[in-house]
Amino acid sequence: MSTQPLPTTAVIDHPDFFDLDSSLTEDERALRDKVRAFGQQQVEPIINEWWEKAEFPTPLIPGLAELGIIGTFIPGYGCPGLSRKGAGMVAREMGRIDGSVNTFLGVHSNLCMGSIYMLGNEEQRQRWLPPMSRLEKTGAFALTEPDHGSDSVSLETSARRDGEHWILNGHKRWIGNGHAADVVVIYARDEADAQVKAFVLEKNEDGTYPEGYRPEVITGKFGKRAILQADIVIEGLRIPEENRLEQCESFAGVNRVLKATRGGASWEALGHGMAAFEIASRYALEREQFGGPLAGYQLVQEKLATMLSDLTTMQLMCNRMAEMAEADTLTAAQASLVKMTTSRKALAMCREARDMLGGNGMLLERHIGRHLTDMEVISTYEGTDSMQALIVGREITGISAFTRSRR
Structure with a gap:
């Protein structure tokens, strides 16, 4: 057993023992370094404070917007259209610093914006994606329910057509940013055909939510404390037909x-x-x-x-x-x-x-x-x-x- 001091060069500062990052393209390498630098210089110095008080670090939003990563794999609409490996680099490098910030990005960029991009029509993409790519509006993805976590295909939140509106009733839980998002994609089961449809809820002009959408922040978490999840009661929530993502006609859309x-x-x-x-x-x-x-x-x-x-x-x-x-x-x-x-x-x-x-x-x-x-x-x-x-x-x-x- 040796007790001699070891040289500091023994430390692998960026552990990649098989040099896998050497296969990255020049753009992917630049992306990796940009996200890594932001995490080390902007996130790490402040994250413990926000984590301890269980609040999202909102001062980071302008810097996140400037990184050019919002929307990850989506091409156009102000989004970068990253490769799968490029999107992975974003999650890897942010995860190396803090999981809460990475979850915010995943919910906003991948799940919410991804739903609008893949399931919406062109008018809906043009309406929501550009401001979301600039983080002028933030998003949430409301799929999970209290009694249906991994078994999301069994969701019970209902939607009933009423003229040019839909009336939604149900309960969602563990919805990241669901208490504050400007745009919330809600998945519900159509009472007419029992198929799952997707709807976009928008905040009112005064920043409040429409009547019938009641989110409450889940407290007492011991992990991912700097990203807030909501428990959401939905009762008689009216969403216009123009806010239904028309390419979601069943759970296949999800x-x-x-x-x-x-x-x-x-x-x-x-x-x-x-x-x-x-x-x-x-x-x-x-x-x-x-x-x-x-x-x-x-x-x-x-x-x-x-x-x-x-x-x-x-x-x-x-x-x-x-x-x-x-x-x-x-x-x-x-x-x-x-x-x-x-x-x-x-x-x-x-x-x-x-x-x-x-x-x-x-x-x-x-x-x-x-x-x-x-x-x-x-x-x-x-x-x-x-x-x-x-x-x-x-x-x-x-x-x-x-x-x-x-x-």
Whole structure:
């Protein structure tokens, strides 16, 4: 066992052991560096304050708008039309800094704006997407319900045609930015044909919501505290026919949006894993214990080697997933395997890093606590770890085990 100080060059500042980022295009590399610099210089210095008081860091909005990343994969309308790998870079680099800000971007850019782009008509795209690309208006995506999380296909919120309006009734929960968004895409089941339709709710000119839309911020969260989710009661909410996204005639429309945004959580998990490895490796070199740096002990080096192995696995999977998504060959089961693997490994890495920091790992100033609790959240949303395993299991066996057996 060596207790000699190790050279600081042993630290991998930007852990990419197989040099996968060398395959990035010049534009993708510039995008990576731009988002990384913004995260390090603008987000990291302030995020703990906002995280601790459970408020979204609104001062960041102008800077986020200037990055040119809003709308990610959408071409035109002021959006950048990023490749799948480019969109992954945004989630990875922001996840390395903070998951709450990344969730805000995912909800606004991918889910809400993606719904309007893929399911709306040209007039609707022109009406909403340009101001949203400039973050003059923010968005939300209201799909999840209190009794239907992963089982979103069973949603119960209803919509009834009444002349040139639709009347919506129901309950949504865990809706990111649903308490403050200027534009909210609400999915509801048409009473006439039992099919799922999509509707766009807009705030009134005075900044209030129309009667019948009652959001309440969910409090008491221990993870992703700097992005707020809403519990929303919808009663007699009237939405004009012109605000119905006409290319959504069934749950297949929802699936189009989810397929296009599939993989975002995996890229973010990769970002958290990269952060955990960086924090742990640097601390191991800085921390003196029992007469030498932690990094000089065999047990610590074994932990770091395992973390780097897991991190490299995650990087390889995410890069391959992006290639397949770009070629439109990525299957749901393949995406589930990536989500399951990256969530499990990144969560384990964050726990390991927190343990290596000892008591210091409990302090927000060390940042690992945010990454750890954010990973607990990622393991739940966009399909829980168990749901991902069941999707993969069905692919392996040909047997669906989603419903409990009946005797």
